[in-house]
Amino acid sequence: MTTTELNQEKLEELMGQMVGNMTGGALCFSIWVGDELGLYGALAGGVPLSADEVATETRCHPRLVREWLDSQAAGGLIDYDDKSDSYTMSAESAAVLADDTSPTFVARAMAAFGAFFSDIDKVTAAYRGTGGLAWGEHHPRLFEGTEWFFRTGYRAELPNWLQGLDGVHDRLVAGAQVADIGCGHGASVVVMAENYPNSQITGFDSHRPSIDTARLRANEAGTSGNTHFEVAEAKSYSGTFDLICFFDCLHDMGDPVGIARYAREHLTDDGAVLLVEPFAVDGRAANLAGNPMAALLYTASATVCTPNSLSQEVGLGLGAQAGEGKLREVFEEAGYTRFRRIAETPLNLILEARA
Ligand SMILES: C[S@@+](CC[C@H](N)C(=O)[O-])C[C@H]1O[C@@H](n2cnc3c(N)ncnc32)[C@H](O)[C@@H]1O
Secondary structure, three states: OOHHHOOHHHHHHHHHHHHHHHHHHHHHHHHHHHHHHOHHHHHOOOOOEOHHHHHHHHOOOHHHHHHHHHHHHHOOOOEEEOOOOEEEOOHHHHHHHOOOOOOOOOHHHHHHHHHHHHOHHHHHHHHHOOOOOOHHHOOOHHHHHHHHHHHHHHHHHHHHHHHHOOOHHHHHHHOOEEEEEOOOOOHHHHHHHHHOOOOEEEEEEOOHHHHHHHHHHHHHOOOHHHEEEEEOOOOOOOOOEEEEEEEOOHHHOOOHHHHHHHHHHOEEEEEEEEEEEEOOOOOHHHHHHHOOOHHHHHHHHHHHHHHHHHOOOOOOOOOOOOHHHHHHHHHHHOOOOEEEEEEEOOOEEEEEEEO
16 A cells, blocks of 8 residues: 555554554653652642752652653643743643552552563563463563552452442352452552451462562551461462452463352352453444443453463453453353453453352
8 A cells, every 4th residue: 555545644543543552651651750759649749840849859860861751741640830930730630649448549550561572572471472471581580560550459459349249248248258369469468357357368379479478468458467368379269258259360270160150169158259350342333432441451461361371271361341241251160150340440340140
């Protein structure tokens, strides 16, 4: 095709979109830098600060801080005042970028995108080879970025999801046994332990460094008394549980049907499975058109989730955008008789399965 055959209007529209994409990618990196160096923390008070004041407070090089501040102002994340030559962060911007206890905090999740870029050689080798790339083979920043990508949502929403499960809240208040399979850095374990001090929450994950970090997080949160952590595959843990949870991990696993079946065999009478999966609309075309998170989540799926699944036994490769219909099929095949959606967020589908 020659350039004369191109529709110029469409071409310009696409180039505009690409400028937006590249700007977003570059800003993700600078947001990560700002979080790492405490630059947002310095700005968060809402007081106008000069570049030198931000540099002094963060003990960073003033010339680089000036350049970084301009990137943030140009990106619309902070404000610049020409007269006073100072920078200000709005309360809304602080809630998204500075306050890591805020339900809208996203800055630290950028570490995951950093890992995508770092892992280019391993990821492209997987495309050219078997398709498999195990979770633990990625740059460690992926584990931290993933933790923070989901953690704020769990802190804000998980207590409501647990209330939405049929009869589970009362059992947890009284004291129940809970398993969190594929717990990663334990963000969900800590939330459950804080909300239900009479219950015992055990996090399992096949990735030892994640289990070590999860234990640390539970200690930091003061929940070591009712949390436990074990390195275990999703088809090898022992014990029976009133509640077995999968937070944003079942689709990462090679054998979701076998793993759901194994969970069914490890539930107490009338025990429940809480399945939290990335948000998706059923049907590929509907999801591509109607899910604003789809491009991001398919990219994560192609880079991390599906390669990990393909690296494991069975290697189903369910993908992070399976949607409720396919997830229901997994649980029906695993012998569950009840499966329902209890909630959704822009990021997650929250589902309950009962034997
Ligand atoms: C996307 S992370 C989610 C971590 C955590 N649940 C969260 O929401 O932050 C997926 C996790 O599943 C774990 N995982 C993957 N395959 C597994 C398997 N077969 N058995 C146990 N854990 C597994 C990985 O090690 C990783 O920690």
